[in-house]
Amino acid sequence: MSARQLHLGYMYWANGTHPAGWRYPGAEHVRAFDPDYIVELARIAEAAAFDFFFFGDRLATGVEYELTNTSVIARIEPFTTASYLATKTSRIGLVVTANPTYSEPFNLARLTASLDHISHGRASWNIVTGADGRAAGNYSRDEHGDANARYDRADEFVAVVRALWDSWEDDAFIRDKESGAFVDGSKVHRLDHDGAAFQVRGPLNVARPPQGHPVILHAGTSDRSRDLGARDADVLFAAAATIEQGVAYRDDIRRRALGFGRDPDDLAVLPGLTPIVAETTERAREIYEELNALIILDDDIRFGGREPGHWAPSETIGRREDQGPGLRNLGALSQRVGYDATGHDLDDPVPASVATGFTPVGRQLVGAVERRTGRTVGGDHATTWRDLLHAHIVAGHLVVGSASDVADYIEEWFTSGASDGFNIQSAFLVEQLHAFADLVVPELRRRGLFRTEYAGTTLREHLGLARPESPWTETDIAATAARA
Structure with missing residues (x-):
């Protein structure tokens, strides 16, 4: 049995993932729809032998993303862009996002x-x-539908898509000029699918894909999403906050995959990771601080119309998407840590006596500040309320440091069984993608964790996955034996 191999994907966020990354001096912020820019990024990732280049997508937008992630306000369409990118690259996998709720299987x-x-x-x-x-409002619908209904549709959707991919056998095309035979009709199969959501006759009007089945990815943590991922996906994106949570998630997915009759080793769990990398730990921390200084905060008076000092833990925050206005102040932080911080100045140190009473989420924020900045509650370099607020706003997997620091983080998650690699995201571009490719990737290779070059040409080969055989092969053999 070969040793586990670390996998790295790269997710395209045109302006980076840090909420103020686009404002950083020299950061790219105007080329989201420039195909040459996207090719530039993909080629950097391909030169570093990343498994894939990932296009996320949403089918709606809102101006509130201006304060959280400008990359999602307006996005280039994934299939069109990936098709263009396919002609400008030669090895890196190309991930496109599509939603079964607003698509048809054919x-x-x-x-x-x-x-x-x-x-x-x-x-x-x-x-x-x-x-x-x-x-829903963009697709002539009155409502989005509940999660169970969407997953019911998705389950059937994926099954139909797989059947359509398989509707042509690999050798269905004869293309014999002398005889005039172009297709073996016995190797082209109708579906005649009649299900709860879809009625699809088939066959597909495209030959069976080179990979047999294109690689399937899925993200989610709900029970239904875990089942979908364990049954149908080849790669899962997870959002575990700690190694312990990551191990539990990956173990659960592998257990479910086994229950669906799959080899758990055929499924990779890749959390998202935003590394802020520099030649030294100190410089990386300076970049993190410089980025955070550009974040636009809400004042606490906007927090539900209350004056500072009148927070109550039982009250709920008026929500807007992704930490928009009303969620970027000490009032919002108070909800997270379980302590009314609205009477403090942002640059006041956090008292150790207060921090001991924080919620588990609050304690996680304290830990995030320490890992990212080196500051500690009650230490010589004291954690401030501003530090905690920044950690609350810049959430998720974010590691700050030198190439060795970032490689340590990745290696710990990988060797502990919390992940099979990471989906890398840049805080801002293009500098941080170069920093990861030029500094961290060589360090991962030095440790024997990551490939030095591609071993194959397809994404399935990058991921160590076999090409699915046509399901008709065994059927045809059985039918021939029955007729004999």
């Missing part, structure tokens, strides 16, 4: 199969069931 099967042909076997479909309910 269209999606045709798009993904075509992309797999255009890219010579590098296509991948990221399944999302609906991150933004506002999408």
Whole structure:
């Protein structure tokens, strides 16, 4: 049995993931729709032998993203862009996001199969069931539907797409000029699918994809999403906050995969990771601080119309998407840590006596500040309320440090069984992608964790996955034996 191999994907956020990354001096912020810019990023990732280049997507938008992630206010369409990128790259996998809630299986099967042909076997479909309910209004619908209904539809959707990919056998095309035989009709199969959500006759009007099935990705933590991922996905994106949570998530997914009759080793769990990397730990921390200084905060008077000092833990915050106005102040932080901080100045040190009473989430924020900045509660370099607020706003997996620091973090998650690698995201571009590719990737290779070059040409080969055999092969053998 070969040793586990670390996997790295790269997710395209045009302006980076830090909420103020686009404002950083020299950061890219105007080229989201420039194909040459996207090619530039993909080629950097490909030169570093990343497994794939990932296009996320949403089917709605809102101006509130101006304060949280400008990359999602307006996005280039994934399939069009990936098709162009396929002609400008040669090895890196290409992940496109498509939503079964607002798609049809035949269209999606045709798009993904075509992309797999255009890219010579590098296509991948990221399944999302609906991150933004506002999408319904863009698709002539009154409502988004509840999660169970969306997953019911997605389960059937994926099964139909797989059947459509398989509706042509690999050797169905004869193309014999002398005889005039072009297709073996016995190797082209109708579906005649009649299900709860879809009625699809088939077959697909595209030849079987080079990979047999393009790689399937999925993200989610709910029970239904875990089942979908364990049954149908090849790669899962997780959002565990700690190694312990990561181990528990990966173990659960592997257990479920086994229950669906799958080899758990055929499924990789890759959390998202934003590394802020520099030549030294000190410089990386300076970059983190410089980025945070550019974050636009809300004042506490906007927090529910109350004056500072009148927070109550039983009250709820008026929500807007992704920490928009009303969620970027000491009032919002108070909800997280379980202590009324609204009477403090942002630059006041956090008293150790207060921090001991924080919620588990509050204690996680204290730990995040220490890892990112080196500051500690009650230490010589004391954690401030501003530090905690920044950690609350800049949430998720973010590691700050030198190449060795970042490689340590990745290696610990990988060797502990909390992940099979990471989906890398840049706080801002293009500097931070270069920093990861030029500094961290060589360090991972020095430790024997990451490939020095691609071993194959398809995404399935990058991920160590076998090409699925046509399901008709055994059926045909059985039928021939029965007739004999």
